[in-house]
Amino acid sequence: LSTPKLRWTTRLSGAGNPASMPGPRAGNAVTVSPDDAYAYVTLSDGTLQILDVEDKGSVKGSHTPTSTGGTTMCTSGVSFGLNPDISSRPFAVRAVVDYPPVGLPSSRVIATYHPSGEPMWSATVTGEVVGTPQVGGNGKYVYLNRNVMESGYFTMLDVANGGSIFFEEESGATNANETAPYSPLALAIDPVRGSFTGGNGNANDVAIWAWGTDEGRNGEGRLKAFQLPDNFAEDLMSDPAQITPTKTLQTVGWTAKSPPKLSDDGLSLYFSMTRGSLRGWYDGTRFGRKPWNLELAKDPVTGRNPPHATPALSGDGLTVFATSAASSLHAVNATDGSPLWMFDSEYEIKTQPQVSPGDKRLYSIQSQDGKLIAHDAGSGDEIWSWDCEDSQGIPACVYEVTAEFSVSSTGYHLYFSDTWGSVTAVTVGGIAAPSPPPTPTPSATPTTATPTTATPTSKPTVMPVPTSTPTFYPTPIEPTTKRPTFAPTEEPTSSPTFGPTVSPTSGPTSAPTSGPTASPTATPSEPVVVLEDTEAPTSAPIKSNETDSDDEEPDAPDSGAFPRAGAGGSWFWTGLVAIAALVAL
DSSP states (O other), X not given: OOXXXXXXXXXXXXXOOTTTSOOSOTTOBEEEOTTSSXXXXXXXXXXXXXXXXXXXXXXXXXXXXXXXXXXXEOOOOOEEEOOTTTOSSOEEEEEEEEEOSSSOOEEEEEEEETTTOOEEEEEEXXXXXXXXXXXXXXXXXXXXXXXXXXXXXXXXXXGGGTXXXXXXXXXXXXXXXXXXXXXXXXXXSSOTTOOSSSOTTOOSOEEEEEBOGGGGTOSOEEEEEEEOXXXXXXXXXXXXXXXXXXXEEEEESOOOSSOOEEOXXXXXXXXXXXXXXXXXXOTTOOTTSOOEEEEOOOOSSSSOOOOSSOOEEOTTSOEEEEEOSSSEEEEEETTTOOEEEEEEOXXXXXXXXXXXXXXXXXXXXXXXXXXXXXXXXXXXXXXXXXXXXXXXXXXXXXXXXXXXXEEOTTSSEEEEEOTXXXXXXXXXXXXXXXXXOOOOOOOSSOOOOOOOOSOOOSSOOOOOOOOOOOOSSOOOOOOOOOOOOOOOOOOOOOOOOOOOOOOOOOOOSSOOOOOOSSOOOSOOOOOEEEEOOOOOOOSSOOOOOXXXXXOSOOOXXXXXXXXXXXXXXXXXXXXXXXXXXXXXX
């Protein structure tokens, strides 16, 4: 649409002033369900509210964690799953962290049935779960990272057994020098060309993450990955040799705060990282080799903070959309890191941009004032904007937006919430429904029917009408042809080593406060792209323990600065669809 339309807005029960009441805050999310029928909203106190998007956002279901006697907080959204071996009902998973009056924090991973919010199970683990737990492709496992003081734990939970720990590994289990907290992980479901531990063709889920020391401001880290072997047999779990340990793909000179963006096939990877930079490996570049690196605008205070948001990837996999640590939005060529355009926003964008189906539009939300902007995905130009006054009819109102937002699978509707708990649905356009065949125009002259020569039957013949069975999961959109793989020619020439640098972590003691009240005054620096040496694509398994130091200043730009955009003017259910179809049979 050239102009968005308000579909509905509603205030969540129990939400309110960010200084004293819970609401959707940083790490929380408004997530539309895969059937496009409900919006799942997580609040900072761990409450889940499920809104019926077809009934003006009325509450369909909810779930509130039981009190543990301390403070319960949540920096998680939800992920969805379906395990036909245990139930035909889909479920949603989220995490909450419990801070007791005395002692170390623990976390609860909570599974609830869709769409009622009825409890399925709740599993308690030590430490603080970071990010949103991710349900695997077959609905059997939940993948997550958690931190126990200074040490990260990669963890898999068994859905069929009440969320019990199926597999876990501490960060320093195989190398004491690799003891460090973890950042949230990303998951590739049923990677079609997976080649991480079992060789080319391993279709098991792939999890990738980085160290999260000092919330992504530390200059030393590791790039980590996990994948079950391709010949994994669950009925032989008594043999521990079946599960390979987590793999250190690379020693790097950066850490991260947000999860990376991992392509559906598991072969392209993009991180927002220390010093406001963006790093990418494209389609077959081995993650154990150096990627391309692009400096975006740095934060004006320290220059070391990473961007808050995870990058977004276009449906064809050729463009990365990333926010900076200042107040700008960038489009980057996914194959080589060359800049495409930059949009200067009034305030920092702290949530992941969303790409419309068909890659025509990109949506972003300025966090401090909550302004929603629709961009031309090809140029970055602003098509329209939508602010608090449009949603609530209050002149000059300003409400912060820090929770993640989402777009329906058709692209017709967008859902977001401000920190006070006002959830808004906006109609933005999308994929048009197929047009019915035209009705023939009646002729003024009657037509004489030609008699048939077939022998009449006593019963009329009825032609079958094809029908489709509704499904919880949308039909995936097939990507278009990709660009040729980028293949630099040089090999890394040095392998610097580092001693561990670990900063102790501690849980927060109070509810989060609202964001900054003024925009940064520093002018974002022009981005610099550094094309680092990379190996050509290969089907061999990825090597580990390569080094990648960022301690030195980057080389001079190879591709120039971003063209500035002018102002004015998927789901991962492919594997689960197959499972659901088999169950239906």
